[in-house]
Amino acid sequence: MKNNSWVLTTLLSVITSVLVLTSVNETYINNNFSVVISLVSGSVSLVLMAASCILAIRVRFFEKLFGGLDRVYEQHKWLGIWALILLGYHFLVRAGIRGPDSQSIIQAPKALAHVIQGFAAIGLAAIIVTSLNRNGIRYSLWRWIHKLSGVVFLIAATHWLTARNVVPFISPAGIWMAVLCALGAAAFIYRLVMYDLVHKGKAYVVTEINQFPRGMQLAVKPKDKAIDYHPGSFVFLSFKKKGMSEPHPFSVASAPKEDGSLSFVIRSEGDWTRKLRKELEVGTPLQVTGPYGKFHRTNNGESEVWVAGGVGIAPFMAWLENMTEPPKSPIHLYYSYREDDAIVDIDQLQTLAEEKGVAFTALCSTKGETLQQEHLNVIESAKDKIQAYYCGPEGLCMALQGLMRKTGIPANQLKTELFNFR
Numbered sequence: 001m002k003n004n005s006w007v008l009t010t011l012l013s014v015i016t017s018v019l020v021l022t023s024v025n026e027t028y029i030n031n032n033f034s035v036v037i038s039l040v041s042g043s044v045s046l047v048l049m050a051a052s053c054i055l056a057i058r059v060r061f062f063e064k065l066f067g068g069l070d071r072v073y074e075q076h077k078w079l080g081i082w083a084l085i086l087l088g089y090h091f092l093v094r095a096g097i098r099g100p101d102s103q104s105i106i107q108a109p110k111a112l113a114h115v116i117q118g119f120a121a122i123g124l125a126a127i128i129v130t131s132l133n134r135n136g137i138r139y140s141l142w143r144w145i146h147k148l149s150g151v152v153f154l155i156a157a158t159h160w161l162t163a164r165n166v167v168p169f170i171s172p173a174g175i176w177m178a179v180l181c182a183l184g185a186a187a188f189i190y191r192l193v194m195y196d197l198v199h200k201g202k203a204y205v206v207t208e209i210n211q212f213p214r215g216m217q218l219a220v221k222p223k224d225k226a227i228d229y230h231p232g233s234f235v236f237l238s239f240k241k242k243g244m245s246e247p248h249p250f251s252v253a254s255a256p257k258e259d260g261s262l263s264f265v266i267r268s269e270g271d272w273t274r275k276l277r278k279e280l281e282v283g284t285p286l287q288v289t290g291p292y293g294k295f296h297r298t299n300n301g302e303s304e305v306w307v308a309g310g311v312g313i314a315p316f317m318a319w320l321e322n323m324t325e326p327p328k329s330p331i332h333l334y335y336s337y338r339e340d341d342a343i344v345d346i347d348q349l350q351t352l353a354e355e356k357g358v359a360f361t362a363l364c365s366t367k368g369e370t371l372q373q374e375h376l377n378v379i380e381s382a383k384d385k386i387q388a389y390y391c392g393p394e395g396l397c398m399a400l401q402g403l404m405r406k407t408g409i410p411a412n413q414l415k416t417e418l419f420n421f422r
Protein backbone atom coordinates (compact mmCIF):
# COMPACT_ATOMS: atom_id res chain seq x y z
CA MET A 1 0.00 0.00 0.00
CA LYS A 2 1.68 3.20 -1.13
CA ASN A 3 0.85 6.36 0.75
CA ASN A 4 0.89 9.07 -1.92
CA SER A 5 -1.24 11.56 -0.06
CA TRP A 6 1.63 14.10 0.10
CA VAL A 7 2.34 14.12 -3.67
CA LEU A 8 -0.44 16.43 -4.87
CA THR A 9 0.01 18.85 -1.94
CA THR A 10 3.76 19.08 -2.56
CA LEU A 11 3.36 19.44 -6.33
CA LEU A 12 0.81 22.25 -6.09
CA SER A 13 2.81 24.00 -3.34
CA VAL A 14 6.03 23.95 -5.37
CA ILE A 15 4.36 25.12 -8.60
CA THR A 16 2.54 27.97 -6.85
CA SER A 17 5.60 29.09 -4.85
CA VAL A 18 7.80 29.15 -7.95
CA LEU A 19 5.18 31.03 -10.00
CA VAL A 20 4.58 33.61 -7.24
CA LEU A 21 8.29 34.18 -6.56
CA THR A 22 9.09 34.60 -10.26
CA SER A 23 6.23 37.10 -10.64
CA VAL A 24 7.49 39.41 -7.88
CA ASN A 25 10.18 41.97 -8.46
CA GLU A 26 13.57 40.76 -7.08
CA THR A 27 14.33 44.00 -5.18
CA TYR A 28 10.95 43.73 -3.47
CA ILE A 29 11.76 40.17 -2.34
CA ASN A 30 15.15 41.23 -0.93
CA ASN A 31 13.65 44.16 1.01
CA ASN A 32 10.47 42.49 2.27
CA PHE A 33 11.44 38.85 2.88
CA SER A 34 8.90 38.06 5.64
CA VAL A 35 6.11 39.79 3.68
CA VAL A 36 6.92 37.67 0.63
CA ILE A 37 6.93 34.43 2.69
CA SER A 38 3.48 35.36 4.03
CA LEU A 39 2.36 36.16 0.48
CA VAL A 40 3.62 32.77 -0.77
CA SER A 41 1.90 30.90 2.08
CA GLY A 42 -1.38 32.75 1.42
CA SER A 43 -1.19 31.98 -2.31
CA VAL A 44 -0.29 28.30 -1.76
CA SER A 45 -3.09 28.00 0.80
CA LEU A 46 -5.61 29.37 -1.71
CA VAL A 47 -4.49 26.94 -4.41
CA LEU A 48 -4.61 23.97 -2.00
CA MET A 49 -8.11 24.94 -0.84
CA ALA A 50 -9.25 25.21 -4.47
CA ALA A 51 -7.79 21.76 -5.28
CA SER A 52 -9.40 20.30 -2.15
CA CYS A 53 -12.84 21.61 -3.26
CA ILE A 54 -12.29 20.19 -6.76
CA LEU A 55 -11.49 16.72 -5.35
CA ALA A 56 -14.66 16.76 -3.21
CA ILE A 57 -16.98 16.36 -6.20
CA ARG A 58 -16.56 12.55 -6.51
CA VAL A 59 -15.64 12.42 -10.21
CA ARG A 60 -14.81 8.96 -11.60
CA PHE A 61 -11.61 10.35 -13.17
CA PHE A 62 -10.22 11.21 -9.72
CA GLU A 63 -11.10 7.73 -8.43
CA LYS A 64 -9.11 6.21 -11.32
CA LEU A 65 -6.21 8.61 -10.79
CA PHE A 66 -5.85 8.03 -7.04
CA GLY A 67 -7.12 4.44 -6.78
CA GLY A 68 -10.53 4.82 -5.14
CA LEU A 69 -12.76 7.35 -3.42
CA ASP A 70 -11.11 6.76 -0.02
CA ARG A 71 -7.74 7.74 -1.54
CA VAL A 72 -9.33 10.82 -3.16
CA TYR A 73 -10.64 11.84 0.27
CA GLU A 74 -7.20 11.24 1.76
CA GLN A 75 -5.74 13.71 -0.76
CA HIS A 76 -8.66 16.09 -0.10
CA LYS A 77 -7.96 15.88 3.64
CA TRP A 78 -4.24 16.63 3.41
CA LEU A 79 -4.77 19.47 0.93
CA GLY A 80 -7.24 20.94 3.43
CA ILE A 81 -4.96 20.48 6.45
CA TRP A 82 -1.97 22.18 4.79
CA ALA A 83 -4.20 24.92 3.36
CA LEU A 84 -5.43 25.75 6.88
CA ILE A 85 -1.91 25.70 8.38
CA LEU A 86 -0.62 28.05 5.68
CA LEU A 87 -3.69 30.27 5.91
CA GLY A 88 -3.13 30.49 9.69
CA TYR A 89 0.48 31.57 9.07
CA HIS A 90 -0.63 34.12 6.47
CA PHE A 91 -3.07 35.56 9.01
CA LEU A 92 -0.55 35.74 11.85
CA VAL A 93 2.36 37.12 9.80
CA ARG A 94 0.24 39.50 7.79
CA ALA A 95 1.59 40.34 4.35
CA GLY A 96 0.42 43.98 4.75
CA ILE A 97 1.64 44.93 1.28
CA ARG A 98 2.12 48.64 0.61
CA GLY A 99 4.01 50.76 -1.89
CA PRO A 100 3.95 51.64 -5.57
CA ASP A 101 4.50 48.03 -6.80
CA SER A 102 1.22 46.87 -5.28
CA GLN A 103 -2.39 47.08 -6.40
CA SER A 104 -5.59 45.17 -5.83
CA ILE A 105 -7.27 43.21 -8.62
CA ILE A 106 -10.73 44.51 -7.62
CA GLN A 107 -11.12 47.79 -5.74
CA ALA A 108 -13.18 47.33 -2.58
CA PRO A 109 -13.78 49.62 0.43
CA LYS A 110 -11.26 49.06 3.25
CA ALA A 111 -14.04 48.26 5.73
CA LEU A 112 -15.29 45.43 3.50
CA ALA A 113 -11.78 43.96 3.33
CA HIS A 114 -11.65 43.91 7.15
CA VAL A 115 -15.07 42.24 7.41
CA ILE A 116 -13.89 39.58 4.93
CA GLN A 117 -10.75 38.94 7.01
CA GLY A 118 -12.85 38.71 10.20
CA PHE A 119 -15.20 36.10 8.73
CA ALA A 120 -12.26 34.10 7.39
CA ALA A 121 -10.65 34.11 10.87
CA ILE A 122 -13.88 32.90 12.57
CA GLY A 123 -14.39 30.15 9.95
CA LEU A 124 -10.75 29.11 10.23
CA ALA A 125 -10.97 28.88 14.04
CA ALA A 126 -14.22 26.80 13.86
CA ILE A 127 -12.65 24.36 11.40
CA ILE A 128 -9.45 23.98 13.44
CA VAL A 129 -11.42 23.33 16.66
CA THR A 130 -13.63 20.67 15.01
CA SER A 131 -10.68 19.06 13.23
CA LEU A 132 -8.78 18.72 16.51
CA ASN A 133 -11.87 17.16 18.11
CA ARG A 134 -12.94 15.07 15.13
CA ASN A 135 -13.76 11.89 17.03
CA GLY A 136 -15.59 13.64 19.84
CA ILE A 137 -18.12 15.25 17.57
CA ARG A 138 -21.11 13.72 15.77
CA TYR A 139 -20.40 13.07 12.09
CA SER A 140 -23.47 15.01 10.89
CA LEU A 141 -22.35 18.09 12.88
CA TRP A 142 -18.75 17.58 11.76
CA ARG A 143 -19.90 17.41 8.13
CA TRP A 144 -21.91 20.62 8.51
CA ILE A 145 -18.95 22.50 10.00
CA HIS A 146 -16.67 20.91 7.42
CA LYS A 147 -18.70 22.67 4.72
CA LEU A 148 -17.47 25.93 6.28
CA SER A 149 -14.05 25.20 4.76
CA GLY A 150 -15.62 25.84 1.33
CA VAL A 151 -16.96 29.16 2.62
CA VAL A 152 -13.52 30.02 4.07
CA PHE A 153 -12.09 29.26 0.62
CA LEU A 154 -14.56 31.65 -1.06
CA ILE A 155 -13.72 34.35 1.52
CA ALA A 156 -9.98 33.77 1.02
CA ALA A 157 -10.43 34.04 -2.77
CA THR A 158 -12.33 37.33 -2.29
CA HIS A 159 -9.52 38.54 -0.01
CA TRP A 160 -6.99 37.69 -2.76
CA LEU A 161 -9.04 39.69 -5.29
CA THR A 162 -9.54 42.75 -3.05
CA ALA A 163 -6.30 43.05 -1.04
CA ARG A 164 -3.23 44.94 -2.30
CA ASN A 165 -0.88 42.49 -4.00
CA VAL A 166 2.52 42.60 -5.69
CA VAL A 167 1.70 39.64 -7.96
CA PRO A 168 0.08 41.06 -11.12
CA PHE A 169 -3.21 39.43 -12.12
CA ILE A 170 -1.95 39.07 -15.68
CA SER A 171 1.11 36.95 -14.85
CA PRO A 172 1.69 33.17 -14.78
CA ALA A 173 1.00 33.15 -11.01
CA GLY A 174 -2.11 35.36 -11.32
CA ILE A 175 -3.59 33.25 -14.14
CA TRP A 176 -2.74 29.94 -12.36
CA MET A 177 -4.47 31.09 -9.19
CA ALA A 178 -7.43 32.56 -11.07
CA VAL A 179 -8.06 29.31 -13.00
CA LEU A 180 -7.78 27.13 -9.88
CA CYS A 181 -9.95 29.48 -7.81
CA ALA A 182 -12.64 29.56 -10.52
CA LEU A 183 -12.65 25.74 -10.75
CA GLY A 184 -12.59 25.39 -6.95
CA ALA A 185 -15.49 27.83 -6.49
CA ALA A 186 -17.54 26.11 -9.22
CA ALA A 187 -16.82 22.69 -7.63
CA PHE A 188 -17.82 23.91 -4.16
CA ILE A 189 -21.11 25.40 -5.38
CA TYR A 190 -21.83 22.28 -7.48
CA ARG A 191 -21.16 19.99 -4.47
CA LEU A 192 -23.33 22.12 -2.19
CA VAL A 193 -26.28 22.82 -4.46
CA MET A 194 -26.34 20.48 -7.45
CA TYR A 195 -24.62 17.23 -6.48
CA ASP A 196 -27.52 15.55 -4.67
CA LEU A 197 -29.94 16.55 -7.44
CA VAL A 198 -27.69 15.11 -10.17
CA HIS A 199 -26.71 11.93 -8.23
CA LYS A 200 -30.10 10.70 -7.13
CA GLY A 201 -29.09 7.04 -7.35
CA LYS A 202 -31.30 4.09 -8.19
CA ALA A 203 -34.54 3.13 -6.46
CA TYR A 204 -34.46 -0.09 -4.39
CA VAL A 205 -36.65 -1.66 -1.73
CA VAL A 206 -35.70 -3.60 1.44
CA THR A 207 -36.51 -7.32 0.99
CA GLU A 208 -34.86 -8.97 4.00
CA ILE A 209 -33.50 -7.99 7.41
CA ASN A 210 -31.45 -10.30 9.58
CA GLN A 211 -30.69 -8.93 13.03
CA PHE A 212 -27.53 -9.52 15.05
CA PRO A 213 -26.93 -8.16 18.58
CA ARG A 214 -24.59 -5.40 17.28
CA GLY A 215 -25.79 -5.03 13.71
CA MET A 216 -27.79 -6.40 10.85
CA GLN A 217 -27.65 -8.04 7.46
CA LEU A 218 -29.78 -6.43 4.85
CA ALA A 219 -30.98 -7.44 1.37
CA VAL A 220 -32.45 -5.01 -1.14
CA LYS A 221 -33.72 -5.36 -4.71
CA PRO A 222 -34.10 -2.78 -7.47
CA LYS A 223 -37.51 -1.33 -8.31
CA ASP A 224 -36.42 -0.81 -11.90
CA LYS A 225 -32.76 -0.50 -12.99
CA ALA A 226 -29.98 -1.97 -10.85
CA ILE A 227 -26.54 -0.45 -10.31
CA ASP A 228 -23.66 -2.05 -12.19
CA TYR A 229 -20.74 -2.81 -9.84
CA HIS A 230 -17.58 -4.87 -9.28
CA PRO A 231 -17.39 -7.08 -6.15
CA GLY A 232 -15.59 -4.96 -3.53
CA SER A 233 -17.34 -1.71 -4.44
CA PHE A 234 -19.28 0.39 -1.97
CA VAL A 235 -22.40 2.48 -2.39
CA PHE A 236 -24.30 5.14 -0.44
CA LEU A 237 -27.63 4.08 1.06
CA SER A 238 -30.37 6.60 1.79
CA PHE A 239 -33.69 5.26 3.14
CA LYS A 240 -37.02 6.95 2.53
CA LYS A 241 -37.91 7.00 6.18
CA LYS A 242 -37.79 9.79 8.78
CA GLY A 243 -34.28 10.23 10.20
CA MET A 244 -32.73 7.71 7.78
CA SER A 245 -32.37 9.74 4.60
CA GLU A 246 -28.77 10.95 5.14
CA PRO A 247 -26.61 8.94 2.66
CA HIS A 248 -24.13 6.57 4.39
CA PRO A 249 -21.46 4.43 2.67
CA PHE A 250 -21.54 0.60 2.82
CA SER A 251 -19.65 -2.11 0.94
CA VAL A 252 -21.81 -4.46 -1.07
CA ALA A 253 -21.45 -7.88 0.60
CA SER A 254 -22.77 -9.92 -2.34
CA ALA A 255 -21.71 -10.70 -5.91
CA PRO A 256 -23.61 -9.07 -8.83
CA LYS A 257 -26.82 -11.02 -9.50
CA GLU A 258 -29.22 -11.17 -12.41
CA ASP A 259 -32.13 -9.74 -10.43
CA GLY A 260 -29.88 -6.85 -9.31
CA SER A 261 -30.34 -7.58 -5.59
CA LEU A 262 -27.64 -6.48 -3.14
CA SER A 263 -26.82 -7.43 0.42
CA PHE A 264 -25.03 -5.57 3.17
CA VAL A 265 -23.55 -6.26 6.58
CA ILE A 266 -24.15 -3.22 8.77
CA ARG A 267 -22.61 -2.73 12.19
CA SER A 268 -24.45 -0.52 14.70
CA GLU A 269 -21.78 2.12 15.05
CA GLY A 270 -23.63 5.32 15.94
CA ASP A 271 -27.07 6.96 16.03
CA TRP A 272 -27.95 6.40 12.39
CA THR A 273 -26.97 2.73 12.16
CA ARG A 274 -28.60 2.01 15.55
CA LYS A 275 -31.84 3.60 14.35
CA LEU A 276 -31.60 1.49 11.20
CA ARG A 277 -31.30 -1.70 13.24
CA LYS A 278 -34.22 -0.75 15.48
CA GLU A 279 -36.67 0.78 13.01
CA LEU A 280 -35.95 -0.38 9.45
CA GLU A 281 -38.67 -2.61 7.99
CA VAL A 282 -39.01 -4.88 4.98
CA GLY A 283 -40.66 -2.87 2.18
CA THR A 284 -38.90 0.44 3.02
CA PRO A 285 -37.84 2.20 -0.21
CA LEU A 286 -34.26 3.47 -0.53
CA GLN A 287 -31.88 5.13 -2.99
CA VAL A 288 -28.59 3.39 -3.81
CA THR A 289 -25.90 5.71 -5.21
CA GLY A 290 -22.68 4.41 -6.68
CA PRO A 291 -20.74 2.27 -7.16
CA TYR A 292 -17.56 3.77 -5.73
CA GLY A 293 -14.17 2.45 -4.65
CA LYS A 294 -11.37 0.41 -6.16
CA PHE A 295 -11.17 -2.46 -3.66
CA HIS A 296 -11.29 -4.96 -6.50
CA ARG A 297 -9.50 -8.29 -6.59
CA THR A 298 -6.72 -8.33 -9.18
CA ASN A 299 -6.84 -12.13 -9.55
CA ASN A 300 -3.59 -12.42 -11.50
CA GLY A 301 -2.79 -15.96 -10.37
CA GLU A 302 -0.60 -14.98 -7.40
CA SER A 303 -1.10 -16.38 -3.90
CA GLU A 304 -3.36 -14.16 -1.86
CA VAL A 305 -3.88 -13.37 1.79
CA TRP A 306 -7.15 -11.67 2.71
CA VAL A 307 -7.41 -10.08 6.14
CA ALA A 308 -10.75 -8.77 7.41
CA GLY A 309 -11.43 -7.03 10.71
CA GLY A 310 -15.03 -7.01 12.00
CA VAL A 311 -17.45 -5.58 9.47
CA GLY A 312 -14.53 -5.29 7.02
CA ILE A 313 -15.53 -8.83 6.01
CA ALA A 314 -18.25 -7.35 3.74
CA PRO A 315 -16.22 -6.89 0.50
CA PHE A 316 -14.58 -10.33 0.96
CA MET A 317 -18.06 -11.90 1.14
CA ALA A 318 -18.77 -10.34 -2.26
CA TRP A 319 -15.44 -11.69 -3.61
CA LEU A 320 -16.15 -15.18 -2.28
CA GLU A 321 -19.65 -15.26 -3.73
CA ASN A 322 -18.30 -14.07 -7.05
CA MET A 323 -15.75 -16.92 -7.45
CA THR A 324 -17.00 -19.33 -10.11
CA GLU A 325 -13.98 -21.66 -10.16
CA PRO A 326 -11.34 -22.77 -7.64
CA PRO A 327 -8.40 -20.35 -7.37
CA LYS A 328 -5.24 -21.21 -9.34
CA SER A 329 -2.98 -20.28 -6.41
CA PRO A 330 -3.69 -20.60 -2.67
CA ILE A 331 -5.83 -17.98 -0.96
CA HIS A 332 -6.12 -17.67 2.82
CA LEU A 333 -8.81 -15.57 4.50
CA TYR A 334 -8.20 -14.43 8.09
CA TYR A 335 -11.25 -13.01 9.81
CA SER A 336 -10.61 -11.17 13.06
CA TYR A 337 -13.73 -10.54 15.13
CA ARG A 338 -14.91 -9.78 18.66
CA GLU A 339 -17.07 -12.43 20.32
CA ASP A 340 -19.55 -9.83 21.56
CA ASP A 341 -19.65 -8.11 18.20
CA ALA A 342 -20.20 -10.85 15.58
CA ILE A 343 -22.39 -9.70 12.70
CA VAL A 344 -21.95 -12.68 10.41
CA ASP A 345 -22.48 -16.38 11.01
CA ILE A 346 -18.90 -17.66 11.20
CA ASP A 347 -19.82 -21.29 10.35
CA GLN A 348 -21.67 -20.13 7.24
CA LEU A 349 -18.71 -17.96 6.26
CA GLN A 350 -16.31 -20.88 6.73
CA THR A 351 -18.54 -23.17 4.62
CA LEU A 352 -18.74 -20.56 1.83
CA ALA A 353 -14.95 -20.04 1.87
CA GLU A 354 -14.23 -23.78 1.76
CA GLU A 355 -16.76 -24.36 -1.04
CA LYS A 356 -14.88 -21.76 -3.09
CA GLY A 357 -11.46 -23.28 -2.32
CA VAL A 358 -10.33 -20.52 0.05
CA ALA A 359 -8.63 -21.52 3.32
CA PHE A 360 -10.33 -19.84 6.29
CA THR A 361 -9.18 -18.97 9.80
CA ALA A 362 -11.34 -17.09 12.29
CA LEU A 363 -9.42 -15.18 14.97
CA CYS A 364 -11.47 -14.20 18.00
CA SER A 365 -9.64 -11.16 19.36
CA THR A 366 -11.57 -11.23 22.67
CA LYS A 367 -10.13 -14.73 23.26
CA GLY A 368 -6.63 -13.41 22.57
CA GLU A 369 -6.40 -14.84 19.03
CA THR A 370 -4.54 -12.30 16.91
CA LEU A 371 -2.91 -12.24 13.49
CA GLN A 372 0.67 -13.53 13.78
CA GLN A 373 3.69 -13.75 11.52
CA GLU A 374 3.17 -17.53 11.20
CA HIS A 375 -0.22 -16.85 9.56
CA LEU A 376 1.56 -15.07 6.72
CA ASN A 377 4.32 -17.70 6.55
CA VAL A 378 1.66 -20.39 5.89
CA ILE A 379 1.27 -19.07 2.34
CA GLU A 380 3.50 -21.10 0.09
CA SER A 381 4.85 -18.67 -2.44
CA ALA A 382 7.77 -16.33 -3.06
CA LYS A 383 7.13 -13.45 -0.66
CA ASP A 384 7.18 -10.82 -3.40
CA LYS A 385 4.48 -12.78 -5.23
CA ILE A 386 1.93 -12.68 -2.41
CA GLN A 387 -0.90 -10.23 -2.93
CA ALA A 388 -2.38 -9.05 0.36
CA TYR A 389 -5.81 -7.42 0.80
CA TYR A 390 -7.09 -5.77 3.94
CA CYS A 391 -10.41 -4.29 5.03
CA GLY A 392 -11.19 -3.27 8.60
CA PRO A 393 -10.11 -0.88 11.34
CA GLU A 394 -6.90 1.15 11.05
CA GLY A 395 -5.17 -0.53 14.06
CA LEU A 396 -5.30 -4.03 12.57
CA CYS A 397 -4.10 -2.64 9.25
CA MET A 398 -1.00 -1.25 10.95
CA ALA A 399 -0.41 -4.60 12.67
CA LEU A 400 -0.68 -6.36 9.30
CA GLN A 401 1.78 -3.93 7.73
CA GLY A 402 4.25 -4.66 10.56
CA LEU A 403 3.88 -8.43 10.06
CA MET A 404 4.32 -8.05 6.29
CA ARG A 405 7.57 -6.14 6.88
CA LYS A 406 8.85 -8.92 9.18
CA THR A 407 7.77 -11.66 6.76
CA GLY A 408 9.32 -9.94 3.74
CA ILE A 409 6.11 -9.24 1.82
CA PRO A 410 6.66 -5.88 0.08
CA ALA A 411 4.41 -3.05 1.35
CA ASN A 412 3.21 -2.27 -2.17
CA GLN A 413 1.67 -5.76 -2.39
CA LEU A 414 -1.05 -4.65 0.04
CA LYS A 415 -4.36 -3.22 -1.12
CA THR A 416 -6.65 -1.76 1.54
CA GLU A 417 -10.07 -0.31 2.14
CA LEU A 418 -10.59 1.69 5.34
CA PHE A 419 -14.15 2.48 6.43
CA ASN A 420 -13.34 6.10 7.24
CA PHE A 421 -13.67 9.30 5.23
CA ARG A 422 -12.79 11.92 7.85
Ligand SMILES: Cc1cc2nc3c(=O)[nH]c(=O)nc-3n(C[C@H](O)[C@H](O)[C@H](O)COP(=O)(O)OP(=O)(O)OC[C@H]3O[C@@H](n4cnc5c(N)ncnc54)[C@H](O)[C@@H]3O)c2cc1C
Binds near residue numbers: 138139248270273420
Ligand atom coordinates in the same frame (compact mmCIF):
# COMPACT_ATOMS: atom_id res chain seq x y z
C1 LIG B 1 -15.93 3.04 1.94
C2 LIG B 1 -16.71 2.68 3.17
C3 LIG B 1 -17.36 1.45 3.24
C4 LIG B 1 -18.05 1.09 4.40
N1 LIG B 1 -18.66 -0.12 4.46
C5 LIG B 1 -19.29 -0.50 5.60
C6 LIG B 1 -19.93 -1.78 5.70
O1 LIG B 1 -19.94 -2.58 4.78
N2 LIG B 1 -20.53 -2.09 6.88
C7 LIG B 1 -20.56 -1.22 7.94
O2 LIG B 1 -21.13 -1.55 8.98
N3 LIG B 1 -19.95 -0.02 7.86
C8 LIG B 1 -19.35 0.38 6.72
N4 LIG B 1 -18.77 1.62 6.66
C9 LIG B 1 -18.85 2.51 7.82
C10 LIG B 1 -20.25 3.14 7.89
O3 LIG B 1 -20.44 4.01 6.81
C11 LIG B 1 -20.38 3.91 9.19
O4 LIG B 1 -20.20 3.03 10.26
C12 LIG B 1 -21.73 4.52 9.32
O5 LIG B 1 -21.93 5.49 8.34
C13 LIG B 1 -21.85 5.08 10.73
O6 LIG B 1 -22.91 5.98 10.82
P1 LIG B 1 -23.53 6.38 12.25
O7 LIG B 1 -24.17 7.72 12.06
O8 LIG B 1 -24.38 5.29 12.76
O9 LIG B 1 -22.29 6.46 13.20
P2 LIG B 1 -21.43 7.69 13.71
O10 LIG B 1 -20.94 7.34 15.07
O11 LIG B 1 -22.14 8.97 13.50
O12 LIG B 1 -20.22 7.64 12.70
C14 LIG B 1 -19.15 6.74 12.84
C15 LIG B 1 -18.17 7.00 11.71
O13 LIG B 1 -18.79 6.64 10.46
C16 LIG B 1 -18.45 7.58 9.44
N5 LIG B 1 -19.69 8.20 8.94
C17 LIG B 1 -20.80 8.50 9.64
N6 LIG B 1 -21.74 9.03 8.84
C18 LIG B 1 -21.21 9.05 7.60
C19 LIG B 1 -21.69 9.50 6.34
N7 LIG B 1 -22.92 10.00 6.19
N8 LIG B 1 -20.86 9.40 5.27
C20 LIG B 1 -19.62 8.91 5.41
N9 LIG B 1 -19.11 8.45 6.57
C21 LIG B 1 -19.90 8.53 7.65
C22 LIG B 1 -17.53 8.61 10.07
O14 LIG B 1 -16.19 8.22 9.83
C23 LIG B 1 -17.81 8.49 11.53
O15 LIG B 1 -16.70 8.83 12.30
C24 LIG B 1 -18.11 2.00 5.50
C25 LIG B 1 -17.50 3.24 5.41
C26 LIG B 1 -16.80 3.59 4.26
C27 LIG B 1 -16.13 4.92 4.19
